[in-house]
Amino acid sequence: MKAGLVGLPLTGKTTLFNAITTLHKAGDAHVHLGAIKVPDRRVDELAALYRPRKVTYAEVRFVDLPGPRGKGMDAESLRALSDVDALCLVVRGFARVDGAAAEPLRELRDFDAELVLSDLGVVERRLDRLRKEHGGKTGSEWHELTNLLGHLEAGQPLRTLRWTEAEQREMAHFGFLSRRPMLVVLNVAEADAATPLPPELEAEVRARGAEGLALSAEVEAEIAELDPSEQPAFLESIGLREPARERFIRAAYHLLDLASFFTVGEDEVRAWTIHRxxxxxxxxxxxxxxxxxxxxxxxxxxxxxxxxxxxxxxxxxxxxxxxxxxxxxxxxxxxxxxxxxx
Ligand SMILES: Nc1nc2c(ncn2[C@@H]2O[C@H](COP(=O)(O)OP(=O)(O)OP(=O)(O)O)[C@@H](O)[C@H]2O)c(=O)[nH]1
Ligand SMILES: [Mg+2]
Known part of the structure; x- marks a missing residue:
């Protein structure tokens, strides 16, 4: 299971990736992969009780994908997306060096529209095929896909549809992109690090069946470089109660539909990852x-x-x-x- 950091070019994906993994990847057009321990107060408390020789946290894997360089999503970028189980869409909330204003709402709409378009292609091709193979006959797959077609043609991501478990199974092999769980990360400037998601963006995120949070990737990267003893003063100076890192990792973990159970003992206190x-x-x-x-x-x-x-x-x-x-x-x-x- 892995979550992908995705979005338009230069929105701060690699900056965020480096901040949470404490790796130091260059801001180039490469794919980066990292695993992160999921902070869990419960593991800490259990470890305090058992004083085991070893403490092991759950992990979540992240992949940092470069934004597509051309106009719209190219085939390669779409293929990379199909390999991740959940999308962390990083949208730019800071003014670019060339002065270009932040347009997070447009970025979200544009990116989601690409996912919808890709799924629309999949559905249309499959319907064409069914039409050729079965003529006018309509089965349950035809019926289901026609429903999806209407939904996608209206510009709606498949994330917003409620499926039964049977439908879920039936549709799984299509690998629809707009069905992937999505977390929208508004990457804000340092001065806005403590500001929550603007209501307008929040509403758009919800309407698309996604979740959202705001953070400053640059601030998180700075915090990651600090000695733990220096962190409180730094956090206070920018008005943050705590780093956004933990909030973000937990949200991604949740997004992947993962849960933790524990094993305890003198040897090891450990969190294990399962699917809900x-x-x-x-x-x-x-x-x-x-x-x-x-x-x-x-x-x-x-x-x-x-x-x-x-x-x-x-x-x-x-x-x-x-x-x-x-x-x-x-x-x-x-x-x-x-x-x-x-
Ligand atoms: N002001 C400001 N600049 C940022 C922030 N986050 C990233 N940047 C800058 O934006 C530029 C791009 O950051 P990256 O993290 O490399 O962006 P990316 O999304 O990985 O870009 P691609 O992988 O090329 O798509 C860099 O110059 C960063 O310093 C931020 O929170 N505030
Ligand atoms: Mg990058």
Whole structure:
């Protein structure tokens, strides 16, 4: 699972990528890839309790894609997009050196229009094909695609459609771009670092079934270079309560529809990544494939109950540790002890 930093040229994608990964990539037209630990207060608290030899955070992968150089999206840029599971669209909220004003609303509309156009092409080609193969006959796929056609022709991204699980499965192989979850990142100038998303942009983001946040990539890059002891004074000087880095990473994690469960012990406190809705055996398989194959049940306690009880022994005493079987859907924040026959 990876999130792509995408958008028009020179909106600050690589600056943001460097700030969150603390890598130092040049602002050239190359694709950059990096994995980032997902900050998680719950892991910190569990580590404080167990004092394990090792602490491992969940990770999320980011890819930084250069903006398309020509007019509109070229085939190569579209292909690169089809490889990412979620889009972090970086739009420019700062004035360019040549004085060009920020037009984040237009950037969002233009970029989304490219995604819609690409999907429209896919739907039209498939409908053509069905028409040729089956003449006038119309099946459920035809019916479904005609619906999508109307939606896309109206300029609407597929993100805004509600699909049943069956539709979701049926449509998955098309790989529609305007269906990908999207986070719009307004990259603002340092002076605006503490300003939230303007209401107009916020409304447009929502109407497109996306999420949004504002940050200053340059400020985040500066913070990343500072010694932790120097950060509070710097943050205060620009009116920020905290760096936007964590907020952004968590939003991307959420966007990818990921969730974390934990394993705890003296050896290691660790966060594991699953897809929302994954059942217990699948989650166990993240730890080791043997645990999925031989899964019997899992002893489960949610982080909040665990903490409220004051640790494992007390949680057990209070009957907060439940035994769950193969059908159990693991929740974000569950602590698991897997029992398997291996
Ligand atoms: N004033 C200001 N300038 C910024 C900010 N973020 C990026 N820039 C500048 O914008 C220029 C482009 O930044 P990059 O991060 O390389 O942009 P990009 O989106 O990766 O560009 P491509 O990969 O070429 O599409 C650089 O000169 C940055 O210094 C910002 O928050 N404020
Ligand atoms: Mg770049």
């Amino acid at each position: 809705g994954d059942r217990a055996p699948r989650a166990a398989g993240r730890i080791h494939s043997d645990l999925e194959r031989g899964f019997i049940r899992a002893e489960v306690v949610h982080y909040e109950d665990f903490m409220a009880a004051g640790g494992e022994a007390k949680a057990r005493e209070r009957g907060r540790m439940r035994l769950e079987g193969k059908e159990y859907v693991v929740r974000d924040g569950d602590i698991l002890h897997v029992r398997a026959a291996v």
